[in-house]
Amino acid sequence: MEMNKKGILTVVSGFSGAGKGTLMKELLKKYDGYMLSISATTRKPREGEVDGREYFFKQTEEFEKMIQDGQFIEYANYVGNYYGTPKAYVDEQLAKGKDVILEIEIQGALKVKERFPDTLLLFVTPPAADELERRLAGRGTEDEKTIRNRLCRAYEEAEGVEEYDYLLINDKLEECVDMMHNIIQSEHYRTSRNIELIKNIREELKCFSEGE
Amino acid sequence: MEMNKKGILTVVSGFSGAGKGTLMKELLKKYDGYMLSISATTRKPREGEVDGREYFFKQTEEFEKMIQDGQFIEYANYVGNYYGTPKAYVDEQLAKGKDVILEIEIQGALKVKERFPDTLLLFVTPPAADELERRLAGRGTEDEKTIRNRLCRAYEEAEGVEEYDYLLINDKLEECVDMMHNIIQSEHYRTSRNIELIKNIREELKCFSEGE
Numbered sequence: 001m002e003m004n005k006k007g008i009l010t011v012v013s014g015f016s017g018a019g020k021g022t023l024m025k026e027l028l029k030k031y032d033g034y035m036l037s038i039s040a041t042t043r044k045p046r047e048g049e050v051d052g053r054e055y056f057f058k059q060t061e062e063f064e065k066m067i068q069d070g071q072f073i074e075y076a077n078y079v080g081n082y083y084g085t086p087k088a089y090v091d092e093q094l095a096k097g098k099d100v101i102l103e104i105e106i107q108g109a110l111k112v113k114e115r116f117p118d119t120l121l122l123f124v125t126p127p128a129a130d131e132l133e134r135r136l137a138g139r140g141t142e143d144e145k146t147i148r149n150r151l152c153r154a155y156e157e158a159e160g161v162e163e164y165d166y167l168l169i170n171d172k173l174e175e176c177v178d179m180m181h182n183i184i185q186s187e188h189y190r191t192s193r194n195i196e197l198i199k200n201i202r203e204e205l206k207c208f209s210e211g212e
Numbered sequence: 213m214e215m216n217k218k219g220i221l222t223v224v225s226g227f228s229g230a231g232k233g234t235l236m237k238e239l240l241k242k243y244d245g246y247m248l249s250i251s252a253t254t255r256k257p258r259e260g261e262v263d264g265r266e267y268f269f270k271q272t273e274e275f276e277k278m279i280q281d282g283q284f285i286e287y288a289n290y291v292g293n294y295y296g297t298p299k300a301y302v303d304e305q306l307a308k309g310k311d312v313i314l315e316i317e318i319q320g321a322l323k324v325k326e327r328f329p330d331t332l333l334l335f336v337t338p339p340a341a342d343e344l345e346r347r348l349a350g351r352g353t354e355d356e357k358t359i360r361n362r363l364c365r366a367y368e369e370a371e372g373v374e375e376y377d378y379l380l381i382n383d384k385l386e387e388c389v390d391m392m393h394n395i396i397q398s399e400h401y402r403t404s405r406n407i408e409l410i411k412n413i414r415e416e417l418k419c420f421s422e423g424e
Binding site: 002003123125127128151152154155158161162163164165166167168169179182183185186187189190191194195197198201202204205 | 214215335337339340363366367370373374375376377378379380381391394395397398399401402403406407409410413414416417
């Protein structure tokens with residue numbers, strides 16, 4: 001008798017500048033058993049991008065057909081291009097026991113959790129807002145106005161954070177990677193994910209106590 | 213700005229024969245930051261037992277006064293002696309940032325969770341019921357009828373397991389100790405335990421976005 005071996009879908013959100021990308025990359029480098037979800041998109045492939053690796057590249061018509069057929073966990077449209085998470089790919093990985101990591105923004109994440117309550121929501125934040133400003137400025141690609149706009153949006157984003165399951169403060173990267181791993185692995189032991197196992201143990205005990 | 217440093221009260225229950233005692237002992241040996249809760253009792257100290265180490269030894273009158281004053285997290289009476297968990301001692305350890313481990317049976321555990329919803333409930337089980345029977349028999353101190361009675365009680369006990377937060381299958385002790393540690397440490401990052409931190413981050417972002 002064993003724990004439920006099914007993978008867990010983890011949605012990662014966080015302030016831009018919180019270091020989500022690096023965190024996820026390091027998690028996959030350091031630990032086995034994780035997969036990044038691959039998005040479908042209608043935007044054209046860039047040089048070096050491979051279908052099924054960076055994205056599943058789709059024609060608009062095909063993408064809209066998939067929307068109608070309910071084939072996306074979530075999707076959105078940015079500047080005329082569709083981006084979405086195909087359910088089939090994620091389900092396949094979860095069934096194999098892979099823990100699938102999906103990075104989307106907060107509103108999308110809350111919708112995913114609503115449709116799939118088993119989803120684990122992680123919110124990544126830098127230790128403090130001034131650190132966030134420092135990191136955004138440190139990229140050197142954005143002027144002050146853009147940074148202020150980002151922080152303003154961050155404030156609005158933080159609106160739904162209370163509904164996330166865990167908060168990850170990305171202060172020291174290595175520690176944060178380990179903690180992300182521990183959180184996801186601990187979740188496998190949640191009682192609510194192992195109802196079948198509990199039922200089995202009770203059934204066995206029942207036989208014993210009835211003297212079979 | 214930091215995570216909530218307050219300790220977590222973890223209540224451990226499980227089938228007799230599941231190895232709870234060894235598990236807790238090994239956890240404390242291997243990792244820092246944990247404390248076992250010390251019970252108060254009205255039974256007489258046995259040779260070698262020290263007040264405030266094995267138990268807080270109390271007179272019946274004193275114990276009943278403490279009950280009336282609501283000074284116990286939970287208490288029970290077994291064969292004429294009171295046993296209870298003094299709230300003051302636990303609160304003191306939690307405030308110091310210690311994660312306090314308390315071993316009680318399932319009905320008491322559910323009552324603690326009801327009164328203190330922040331409590332983490334862990335249920336320890338052997339990998340399968342026949343393993344449980346083997347372990348109970350292996351103690352060599354109990355005849356078949358006693359074992360059957362125990363299993364029968366185990367079946368009844370398993371009634372409330374669904375309400376526990378996590379299920380720990382004590383198959384390999386070392387792995388189980390590590391998993392128990394990871395589960396408790398992950399809990400520190402629960403959003404619901406860090407509402408204050410989230411509020412602070414939002415306040416800071418608000419200042420930035422208002423251009424202060």
